Structures are given as C-alpha cells and as structure tokens.
Amino acid sequence: MHPPGADTVLVRHGDLNTKSNRVKRQMEGLLIENLEALLEDRSIPGEVERRWNRPLIHTDEDAIDAATKAAADAFGVVSVSPCVTTSIEKARILEALESMAEACYEGGTFAVDARRADKTLPYSSEDLAREGGTAIWEAVEDEFEPEVDLDDPDLTFGIEVREDIAFLYLETVDGPGGLPLGAQEPVISLISGGIDSPVAAYEMMCRGSPIVPVYVDLGAYGGIDHEARAMETVGTLSRYAPNFDMPVYKVPGGEIVDLLVTEMEQGRMLSLRRFFYRTAEVLAGRVDAPGIVTGEAVGQKSSQTMQNLAVTSRATTLPIHRPLLTRDKQEIVAQAREIDTYTQSTINAGCNRVAPDQVETNARLAQLLEHEPDDLLERAEAVAADAELVEP
Numbered sequence: 283m284h285p286p287g288a289d290t291v292l293v294r295h296g297d298l299n300t301k302s303n304r305v306k307r308q309m310e311g312l313l314i315e316n317l318e319a320l321l322e323d324r325s326i327p328g329e330v331e332r333r334w335n336r337p338l339i340h341t342d343e344d345a346i347d348a349a350t351k352a353a354a355d356a357f358g359v360v361s362v363s364p365c366v367t368t369s370i371e372k373a374r375i376l377e378a379l380e381s382m383a384e385a386c387y388e389g390g391t392f393a394v395d396a397r398r399a400d401k402t403l404p405y406s407s408e409d410l411a412r413e414g415g416t417a418i419w420e421a422v423e424d425e426f427e428p429e430v431d432l433d434d435p436d437l438t439f440g441i442e443v444r445e446d447i448a449f450l451y452l453e454t455v456d457g458p459g460g461l462p463l464g465a466q467e468p469v470i471s472l473i474s475g476g477i478d479s480p481v482a483a484y485e486m487m488c489r490g491s492p493i494v495p496v497y498v499d500l501g502a503y504g505g506i507d508h509e510a511r512a513m514e515t516v517g518t519l520s521r522y523a524p525n526f527d528m529p530v531y532k533v534p535g536g537e538i539v540d541l542l543v544t545e546m547e548q549g550r551m552l553s554l555r556r557f558f559y560r561t562a563e564v565l566a567g568r569v570d571a572p573g574i575v576t577g578e579a580v581g582q583k584s585s586q587t588m589q590n591l592a593v594t595s596r597a598t599t600l601p602i603h604r605p606l607l608t609r610d611k612q613e614i615v616a617q618a619r620e621i622d623t624y625t626q627s628t629i630n631a632g633c634n635r636v637a638p639d640q641v642e643t644n645a646r647l648a649q650l651l652e653h654e655p656d657d658l659l660e661r662a663e664a665v666a667a668d669a670e671l672v673e674p
C-alpha cells in the first residue's frame with residue numbers, strides 16, 4: 283500500500299556497498315540505466331535521479347504502483363518503497379505521519395521504523411520513532427484502539443531522513459538483489475525451455491551477467507512446441523532487461539540427436555550433454571562469453587549425478603556454471619512461478635523420448651568415448667557454426 287500523494291520510489295541496493303567508490307559509481311550508473319529502460323518499456327512516466335547512494339524514481343501517484351513493481355524487477359535492487367517526501371524538519375515529518383495514519387490505518391498493531399543518514403540532525407532516530415508513534419496514535423485513537431507492536435506489526439510506518447529530504451512509506455517490496463545487469467561479462471545460457479534452465483539464466487542475470495540464449499533444436503525429437511516453449515521463456519526473461527538484446531541462437535541439432543539415438547544405447551544422454559556444451563563453447567567464442575550456464579542440479583536426473591557431471595563437463599574447456607546445483611526441485615518450481623516462466627515451461631512440448639531404457643549413472647570418460655561417435659564434438663562445432671539467430 284502506498285501513502286496518499288506518494289510520488290517517489292526509494293530504491294535500495296545491497297551488494298554495491300561492498301565495492302570501491304569508483305566501481306560503486308559505475309554500477310549505480312548501470313542500475314539507473316536499467317531502471318530507466320524498465321520504466322520506458324512498460325510506458326511508466328518517471329525520472330530516475332541518482333541521489334547519495336540511492337536511486338530515486340520521481341513519478342506521479344497514478345503510476346507509483348507500476349513504478350514500484352518495475353524497480354523491484356531490476357537486478358541489483360534489494361528493496362523499494364513508494365514514498366511521500368517532506369522537508370527534514372521534525373514537525374513536518376510528524377504532520378505527514380498523522381496524515382498517513384488518518385488515511386491508511388485501519389486498526390491493528392503498528393510500529394514506526396525510523397532511520398537518519400545525517401547524525402548531526404537535532405533529533406535522533408529514537409526521537410522520531412517515539413514522537414512519530416505518539417502522533418500516529420493521537421491521529422487515530424478516536425476511531426480505533428491502536429496498539430504498538432515492534433516485533434510483528436500489522437502496519438509499519440517507515441521514515442528515512444537524508445541530508446535535505448525525508449521519505450515516508452508504508453511498504454517495502456523485495457527486489458531480486460544481486461548486481462545490476464551488465465556489471466559482469468555475458469554468459470552462454472543453454473535454454474531448453476523446461477523449468478530449470480530459465481531459472482538458472484535468471485540467477486546469472488541477477489549476478490550482473492547478460493545471457494546469450496542458445497537453444498538446440500532436437501529435430502524430430504523436439505518439435506514446434508518445444509521450440510516455442512524455449513522462445514517464450516526467453517521472451518519472459520527479456521522483460522527484466524529491456525535494454526539488453528536477447529536473440530536466441532538456434533542450433534540445428536536434429537541430425538546429431540538422431541545419430542545418438544540410433545548409434546548409442548549406454549551413455550547416450552551424456553553424449554547429448556557433451557554435444558550441447560561443445561556447441562555452447564563455439565558460440566561463446568563468437569560473442570566473447572567466458573562461461574556457460576545450465577539448469578542442472580546434482581542428482582536431479584541420471585545425467586546429473588556428480589560422476590556424470592564430471593564426465594560431461596570434459597567436453598568443454600569453459601567453466602559451466604550451475605546456479606541450481608544444490609537446489610531442490612520444489613524450490614526451483616517456486617522461483618519459476620515467481621519470475622513468471624513456469625507456465626511457459628510446462629507447456630506440453632510433446633517431444634519424443636531420447637532417453638534409453640537403461641540409464642547411465644556412473645560413467646567413465648574412457649568407456650563413454652568407446653561408444654560415442656568419434657566425430658561428435660567436431661559435428662557439434664559444425665552445427666554451431668550453422669546456428670541462426672531468432673528473436674524470442
């Protein structure tokens with residue numbers, strides 16, 4: 283809930299505070315560009331201002347909720363609050379609290395959470411909290427029986443006093459945290475369109491790495507819905523980063539999958555992963571990406587046992603990042619719902635089964651190479667060269 287008249291979004295970032303001043307300023311600049319792009323993409327009126335170390339979005343009350351949501355979608359943002367602002371005079375702050383209480387308090391417990399940046403002010407945070415609490419109480423006591431609960435209040439009146447302006451708010455919306463997108467090098471993101479890989483890609487974006495999505499077309503083993511699923515999830519991810527182009531490299535993998543299915547029984551799924559990684563490595567060279575990200579998690583599938591991951595990873599010299607490595611499926615599903623990729627990921631893609639009846643859970647590279655087509659990785663390089671770029 284925003285207070286009446288709210289026209290400013292206070293944006294808080296976390297990890298940037300551990301950086302040197304120079305890096306911090308550079309990353310704040312990126313965050314501001316990303317916030318501006320999100321506002322523009324969603325047609326939300328607003329100006330982003332860099333003040334102290336907090337970006338502020340100035341907008342109008344009609345757009346405040348949409349601006350709050352957009353800011354909470356920006357990577358690097360820890361939390362945001364839609365605020366009214368006043369001068370830093372204590373009397374003005376108390377008046378604003380009274381008005382907020384009259385308009386928004388509907389009974390139940392409340393608390394005041396006050397902070398001030400300037401320690402030379404003639405009042406302390408405790409003064410503000412105590413006197414603010416009294417002001418709120420007196421504003422509503424005729425109509426309600428107000429009760430203060432500092433541990434688990436129904437409504438928190440937030441006050442943040444900076445050098446020359448005070449922000450007042452009733453709501454703090456969590457952002458994804460991490461670093462602003464663009465703060466790190468890009469990463470090749472192997473996207474199948476299933477539940478896991480879009481979440482893994484999102485996690486890398488959250489650490490500042492733009493993703494370069496790669497989808498391997500499985501030919502007769504995939505199908506039109508399989509591809510649509512992958513493209514749509516990338517489309518959803520790109521809405522978090524409208525100022526970053528995210529065309530998908532579509533790799534024609536049908537012939538190779540067919541070859542693996544007809545020529546290999548034991549270890550087929552592992553060779554398929556090796557094919558994916560080598561393809562990703564070739565494309566990484568093209569876009570100067572120093573790593574690959576996948577949605578794999580230890581033990582989630584037979585191809586993802588510790589031993590199998592060790593063997594498949596040998597197909598590339600690039601690091602393979604697996605942000606979901608230790609996550610439970612339930613947790614991944616919950617995150618997919620939160621970031622809005624779940625529905626697309628669960629479209630029935632009707633793909634034909636590539637997995638053999640007998641799965642390998644404890645592969646050794648030497649044995650796998652005995653069964654794998656000799657030229658698999660060269661073939662992977664050739665099809666990667668034929669990849670076409672598709673807009674999601």
Ligand SMILES: Nc1ncnc2c1ncn2[C@@H]1O[C@H](COP(=O)(O)OP(=O)(O)OP(=O)(O)O)[C@@H](O)[C@H]1O
Nearest residue numbers: 472473474476477478479496497498576577578583
């Ligand atoms: N057709 C594909 N194109 C590109 N990458 C793929 C494709 N299929 C799988 N991958 C990549 O390989 C990883 C492992 O795939 P696999 O199907 O074994 O696992 P998964 O855990 O079900 O992943 P997902 O839910 O993302 O499909 C995926 O997370 C993804 O990064």
